[in-house]
Structures are given as structure tokens and as C-alpha cells.
Amino acid sequence: MRAAIFDTFGAQLEVRDLPDPAVPDDGAVVRVEACGVCRSDWHAWKGADPDVVPPHVPGHEFAGVIEATGPDCRWFRVGDRVTAPFVLACGQCADCLGGEATICAHQQVLGFTGWGAFAERVAVPRGDFNLVALPEGLDPVAAAGMGCRVTTAYRAIADRAALRPGEWLAVHGCGGVGLAAVMIGAAMGAQVLAIDIAPDKLAAASAAGATLTLDATAPADVGEAVREMTDGGAHVSLDALGITETFHNSVRGLRRLGRHVQIGMPLGRHAEPTVPLLELVYSRQIAIMGTRGMAASRFPGLLAMIEAGRLHPGTLVTRRIPLHDAGDALAEMDAYAGTGVTVIDRF
Ligand SMILES: [Zn+2]
Ligand SMILES: [Zn+2]
Secondary structure, eight states, rough: EEEBBBSSSSOOEEEEOOOOOOOOSSSEEEEEEEEEOOOOHHHHHOOOOOTSSSSSSOOOOEEEEEEETTTOOOOTTTTOOEEOEEOOOOSOSSHHHHTTTTGGGTEETTTSSSOOSSSEEEEEEEEHHHHOOTTTTOHHHHHHHHHHOOOHHHIIIIIIIIIOTTOOEEEEEOHHHHHHHHHHHHHOOOOEEEEEHHHHHHHHHHEEEEEEETTTTSSSSSHHHHHHHSOEEEEEEEESSSSSHHHHHHHHHHEEEEEEEEOSOOOOGSSOOOOOOOIIIIOOOOOOEOOOOOOOGHHHHHHHOOOOHOOOGGEEEEEEEEGGHHHHHHHHGGGGGSSEEEEEEOO
């Protein structure tokens, strides 16, 4: 099969012929029809993710068609159109059986602990637990564009923060996952304030349903500006970028009893920011929560919103590229430029 691979961290990806993945006894091999290019792939390529060992094939936001199943994969058939969350859980531990597959201690991570879907084929272990059937009307590019970003945003907003209609949702950072959060928040009936430093990203956030936007380069104190624009502070606030500045802006923009959810992965010097424990956590009684991925069992709620026409993940996809261009697409992320989601749709 053809796959895009890197031999050392930061080295240009090359498209090569590699052996097809083996069919797991309890899983499936999927012919990849589309795969999103995500900032997490960029982290993997740069060597920031401790799970990744080169040579490596990235890619964790795929949609495709099952080409083969193992003898112990019983609920899926050759020809089924599927995706899977990037956290491939064991399906047997107490966390998995309790519905919290993202914290499974035995998890594999697609495109991180093992090779991913920048390839013609990808293996999905524990298929009955991890595979997700796609609705008829959802095309593979839109499904891949949904990828980890829409699912991560959905879990952050619907599950972790339990956002209610009419509440103010502040979204700091309007890249792929931030834009997805704006779209989901608006679809759930919240008032959404989108914050970024790039005018084109703010324009994209408005188009995705943001009630208000804020250029974070303008005010001296972004947290105070958010509290003014949201009648006393956001009920729910997301750091969709994962840097110290957006984390501080997010928690400082909350009202009393507000809920912060950390979506962006804070790496390097951003891993341990100071937390205003007295002013915010104690006095203002805010909650600080994390989120990472979404369990396969939570897809039906999200897919139902898409089927009902309340969410349009396909509109997040701004660029379709061939596999050959995947390396350039990753390299472009060095500059944090561009809006929306890039999807590989030719292999
Ligand atoms: Zn498990
Ligand atoms: Zn991703």
C-alpha cells in the first residue's frame, strides 16, 4: 500500500510502498477514503508526542470502507462505511465498560502508538468496540473532517462542560477544533464568543455561528474584555489552542461557577502554567477540566445532530489534497496560518 512516512522527527514525509497492515483477529482493515490533517499529527511529526517512535505513518482522522475483518470481529462486515475514535480502547476494562473509553489504561492511539491513516489502508483493533458506522448521508471527506476535532469539541462541550442553551460559551483559538466548538455551541443553543488573533479565523468563526468575536490583540486584558462582552463572564470557556496565554485568558474570562475545559494539548513551556487559585478557583469557584478524545459510544449523539441538519462538519473542510501533499500540509502548520480543516482524499 502507499503511505506517507517520516524516518526521523521533522524530516519531510515521503510517500512509499509499504506492506499492508495485518488484519487483527478482533478487528478490521479499512480502505481509507479520506483522512484529516490535524495539529496533533504535526506534534507527532515534530517529536513532541512521547508515544511516537519513527519511522512513523501519522493520521488519526479517517473514514473508509471495511476491506477485511478478523474472525472475532462480529458486528461489522466487509463493505461497511466506518470511522473510529483515535483512542482505540480495550473494550474490556472497568473504564471501557463504564462508558469512559478515553481513559482506558490499555488503549492504543491511532497514528501515535501505532501507524495511522496517511495510507491506503489502516488496521483497527477491537473492532466491535472501536468502529463506528457512518450514516448514509455523511460523505467520507466530511466524516474525516469531523475527525478528532468535532468529536473532541463535542465531548468538551456536551459531556465535560454540560453546556446549556442560552449560556455564554467562550472559545479561545479558532483553528480546527475551535471552529468545531463554535459550530457545536451554536447548534446547542448557546451564545458563542469566539476569540483569536487572526481576522480570517474570526470571520470563519462568525460564519460557523459565533454570536460575537474578539480580536485578542486589541484589549490589554482579554479576560476582562470577555467578561464585559458576556454580561459578567462566560459560563463555559475553552482553551482550544493549549498555550499559557489562551489558558489564562480562558479562566479569567469565566463568571462565578464557570467551567473551563482544556482542549488544546499544552506542550513544552506551556505544560505547567500558574493557576490563580485564590482569585479564580477558590473565590470565583470556577472548575478546571480536561478533555481528550471521545469514546466510540458517544458518536450516536453527534451523528444524530449531523443527520438532523443541525451540524455541518463538511463546511469545516477548506482544502482537499492528495496523499503526496500531506508532508507540505504538515510543514505549513509551523506558521499557525490557514483556516479550517485540510483533508487527504486521494491516495
Ligand atoms: Zn479499556
Ligand atoms: Zn486530530
